[in-house]
Amino acid sequence: MRRLLVLCMSMLVLAGCAALHGREPLRVMLAGVESLPGQGMEVRMAVKLRVQNPNDTPVQFDGVSLALEVRGMDFAYGVSDAAGTVPRFGETVITVPVTVSAFAVLRQIISLVGSSGSEPPKLDFVARGKLADGSFGGSRFESRGSFELPPGTGSAASRP
DSSP: OHHHHHHHHHHHHHHHHHHHHTOOOOEEEEEEEEEEOOOTTEEEEEEEEEEEOOSSSOEEEEEEEEEEEETTEEEEEEEEEEEEEEOTTOEEEEEEEEEEEHHHHHHHHHHHHHOOSSSOOEEEEEEEEEEOOSSTTOEEEEEEEEEEOOTTSSSGGGOO
């Protein structure tokens, strides 16, 4: 009886893993950033994430965590207790408030001022996070991108 129970449980676990195998990862992009009131030596922002679900089943979430890295350095962190559903073959926008310490801003300024070359510096960023769903750790995501700063920003050309 005990062996039969262990065998049945093992089959159920394997069937569950096989069902998860065909699921494509969520696509997450930065959709916007807005300023929020901060306190003391911190900067607060509302980061908007566009989450796309390329699967034929909806993805429910109950909480979001986000970490932003800029130019290879940790920059901002945030969490939200937002809950909702990303529809099948659909998308939704989730807003996550993040905090940037004054020291992270200072590191970025020093990095930009110290960059050399005649071309304007690029701001490469990585957004990593998780949509919590209460089972198996949720859906993790990573999004990468970059944008160029205006000419003369932080480059040798802007120095006297």
